Amino acid sequence: MGDFGIETAVEALGGGRYRATLSQDWEIWGPMGGYVCAVALRAAGAESSFDRPASFFCHYLGVARFEPIDLTVTKVRAGRTAESWRVTVTQHDEKRGDRPIMDATVATVAELPGLEHEVANPPDVPHPKTLQNTRELMPDQEERFAFWQNFEARPVAFRRDWPPTEAHPPEWREWERFVPTSTFDDPWTDAARVLLLADLPSWPSTVPQHAWKWKLDEPAPFIAPSLDLYVSFHQFAPDDPWLLVDGAAPIAAEGLLGWNSRIWSSDLRLLATSSGQGIFRPTAP
Secondary structure (H helix, E strand, O other): OOOHHHHOOOEEEEOOEEEEEOOHHHEOOOEOHHHHHHHHHHHHHHHOOOOEEEEEEEEEOOOOOOOEEEEEEEEEEEOOOEEEEEEEEEEEEOOOEEEEEEEEEEEEEOOOOOOOOOOOOOOOOOOHHHOOOHHHHOOOOOOOOHHHHHEEEEEOOOOOOOOOOOOOOOEEEEEEEEOOOOOOOOHHHHHHHHHHHHOOOHHHHHHHHHHHHOOOOOOOOEEOOEOEEEEEEOOOOOOOOOEEEEEEEEEEEOOEEEEEEEEEEOOOOEEEEEEEEEEOEEOOO
16 A cells, blocks of 8 residues: 555656656556656646646656656746646666656646536436445455555445446446545645546446456456546545546547546536547457
C-alpha cells in the first residue's frame, strides 16, 4: 500500500526541471498510466500561477520502470486567466540514454465568474456506505496487482459467478477511496487523484463484454495499454473521500479500444470527464 500524496510528490531541480521516483505500489502492467499522469500534473502545478487545472492531455510513449523519472515543464502560453504547460517525462537508461515516457499538456486557469448549470444525468447507483467492499465480497481473493491495495473499492454491481455465461455491457462502475490517506488539502494532489481514477476504467469496462469467452484459469488473449488520455476537470470535492468511477468502452475495432469515463462525488456531482484509446497487444504465451 502506498500513500498517494507522498508517492506522487516531485522534487524541484530548478529551471522547470523536476524529479520523482515511481513506486512499485502502483503496478499494473508496469507503473499504472494514470499514476504517471498524476506525477506529471503535480509538476505542472508546481510551475503554474494558478491553483486550478482545467484539462490534461497526454500521449503514452513508453513503459517506465519503478525508478526515478525526470520531468521538464515548459510554458507554452501564459495569460491573465489561463496558462498552457507542456510536461515531458523521461527516464534514463544506461544503454539507450533518456527514454521518452510521456508527453503531456496541462491547461490551468484562474478563479473566474461565469454562467453555471449542471444537467449531467448521474447514474442511478447506491451510496458507497450501503455497499460492501471487494475484500468483504471476496475474502479469499488475492490481488493480482499491487495497485489495488491503494484503495477501498466498493463495486456498484458485483457478479459472484465468473466468468459470465454471456456478454455483458462494456461498462464498469465502482466507488473508490484512496488509502491510507483519502483526501488532500493541496489542490494539485486532489486533482491528481481524480486524474488517476479517470484513467482507470478502460480495461475493466472492456472485460464484461468478452470474459464469457475466456477460461477461468487462462489469461485474456490481449492486453490494451493506453495510447493517450484526455481529462476535463469540471469541479472539485476535496473533502469527499469517496469518488465514483463510471466507465464505458463502447467500441473495440481495428486493433484499438475506445473508452470514456466520468468521475462523480459521493453526492453525484460531476467532477471530471475523460476519454482515451488503447492498442491491443497479444498476451505472451
